[in-house]
Amino acid sequence: MAHGHEQFAHEGAGDPGAAAHALHADHGPRVLPADLNAPPVVAVWKTRALIAAGAGLILSAIIALLGGPLGFDHVLRAYLLGFMLTFGFCGGGLCFLMLQYVTGGKWGLIMRRPMEAMSNTLPVIVVLFIPLMIFAKRLWMWAAFPTHEAVEKALHSGLLDEGQAHSLDWKRIMLSPMSVIIEFVVVFGFMALWGGILSKWSLQRDADPAAGTQGSFEYWRIKAENLSGIGILIYVALLTIVAIDLVMSLDITWYSTMYGLIFLVGQGYGVLALGVHTIIRLSNFQPLKTALRKTEQYDLGKFMLGFVMLNIYLSFAQFLIIWSANSPEEIPWYLNRIRGGWWVICSLDFIFHWVVPFCLLLSRQFKYDSRKMLALTGWMIFARCFDLFWMIEPNFPDAAANLHFSFGIFAYITVPLFVIGVWLYFYLTNLASRPVIVRNDPHTAEVLEPEHAH
Template identity: 75%
Template sequence: MAHGHEHYALEGAGDPGAAHSALHADHGPRVLPADLSAPPAVAAWKTRSLIVAVVGLVLSGILGVLDFNHVARAYLQAWMLVFGLCGGGLCVLMLQYISGGKWGLVLRRPLEAMAATWWVVAALCLPFFVFGKRLWLWAAYPTHEAVENALHSGLLTEGQAHSLDWKRIMLSPASVTIQIAIVLGFIAVWTTFLNRWSLQRDADPERGTQASYEYWRTKTENLSGIGILLYSGLLTLVAIDFVMALDITWYSTMYGLIFLVGQGYAVLALGVNTTIRLSLYEPLKTILRKTEQYDLGKFMLAFVMLNIYLSFAQFLIIWSANSPEEIPWYLNRIGGGWWVFTSLDFIFHWVVPFCCLLSRSFKYDNRKMLGLTMWMMFARCFDLFWLIEPNFPDAARNFHLSAGIFAYITVPVAIGGIWLYFYFTNLASRPLLALNDPHTAEVLEPEHAH
């Protein structure tokens, strides 16, 4: 599955002994292996993902019999996680095309594989049509008459009834269905073009020339520039419709940005984890240098810091305003034992990765980076739990341990396992290195002192 590797090979690359010597030489570029396809380990990862998914589904089914409401909430948590990896993968891919940095060359195939799962995310969205009424008031009371009846029956407060009527243009079953179709349609179209162009770029008869570089750079930049702007707005719709609207009376102008950065946080964690694991095998063993790994660590730190900044900015704005319509959202996450989870979320999501990624040596250590990236994925799941569960009346300011609460573990494991199976399938479907890129020769240069 090698394409054009002759452009970057040393003289004598056909000889395995010469190639081995070149790989460990102090001077001169390294040699790309003849086979750039994914190693057999990826197939093993697929199998493990499927086994994990089956176990998660069985446990979630048992919990669903005991407490279906919590399973429905956990399903929303899991769907938002895989949607973030899919859409966020596309967004970071477009960001790489815009910035053109070397850091993106080793991440490009994992990012393309994440974005290509859009149809899996679309299929996983269908169950919301079955149990959406258990999650969102806009789904349970879609008309003015239904809202009035619920208000008179004591099922809604006046504030909730007013919000449902006022926001119905955006928050209604028909409107949300159209919005999510547009979002997933956008991801599908942009992913199709960028992934197709990626292979066509490598197959370009003029590959390796400046004219070819400029042609494909212009095409991908033009599509990615407008794509980032569109996705930022479309993601905000999903964040509002599916998560912020769990509390129909609450609103935040920072919400979309917080989710956008949170997606980048999780995407980089998974992408770096995949890349480091692949570097145990060829061709990533030849390609991934400590220089690029260090750059990826710095990029992760930037997203951690931006995540901290935006979340604190939202809190500071609401605290300063001291508005009765806004502060209950935070009070629901402090009272009744929730202050423990709020503190843990701060530690898990921000303090741990921030302190680890400040260390220069940490970013060079493969084992430590693997551990941190897995921790960050867990922290993202924990943060989604913190965002979702306290919105419901039985949980607001009243955390209580029950069998159903464990669905927040089993359901993400099940849905995450399913998504990872298709992610690894996509990853194994194309060469792991984009060849027709000016940075390819750079990553094959010998490591410099650092």
């Protein structure tokens, strides 16, 4: 906008008529540039992502070799954190894409390409999943003791207690190496099918010969809406399975009926943070410089606030239910996260993950400020990593109710740096592979209308 005022001052000097015309142009409908592709700076970001991934890989290898007896174990645990975060971006991006098609909100026009880019990173998510299965025995009891005979032997050897042995036997239908692999084949198959179809339709929609007509709008809206409605329901069910298989089962005796919903909302928290961060950075360049108005940025800020509040509500509701029941099978999960120094991490998690974004997003002016929103979205991604650390690490006997810092614990910084760096490279590659603005959408004309935000 400042650039527009400078242009007005230059063109209107000595000519009141020209000045009035320039002022009208500055506040009138904007026009998208001819080139709607991602700016060249995306290539620079990809290079930085690879550099970060390389540094993370080297440092993680050092920790695995020199971190003592638990060095490699910490690397695996941190790798699980990185996988769950990037899976959340990929699957959450697909879920948000489907949600936008169902609701038809204007917020989704600007976010659609980043969400498509997230969902299209599925191939790298599948590759990242393979090491988890290779080293599954070092993370999950269901992998280390996959049969009744193995459980009985471990019980008699003192490697398992009665509760763990009982849980392994009763949960084997769902929690065994073959069962988990089959479940993830279904999960990845669904994501590939739904994500692939929606991504294909998105490009076909812009190339429609009847683009810009009401008939074209309605045809593509109905197709995407019908596919997305059932897709959201299926994804929620499958995500619950993923959360149980990979995180909740780290403590084989514990369970929570709200766990899947907590991960679903957590994915929304992370996807919104990354998506808004992406479009604000892109708004420094064309074509997002023209398309992103303060109005849409403010609306996305309110959307983020809603997910922060929902995240708080679900997490507290789970705690309240378990606290009020006071069941011996459930309360150790929380006791392991508030004793032996873990109370510090628990308190910081509450501040980082909820208090900071909640308080800042209450401010109307904050949501209009691009630089502040850029900083906050980056902070929220960090907070999501911190929350996953609090959920994952205390599941293991050496860390449960016994927070201690060692050389190996730094793997929770270096390994996610590697995993996220690799994922970001492919995310940015997908983002640059298609126009960053959707043309054949009725909301496109609306975001080019004069700005009303102040």
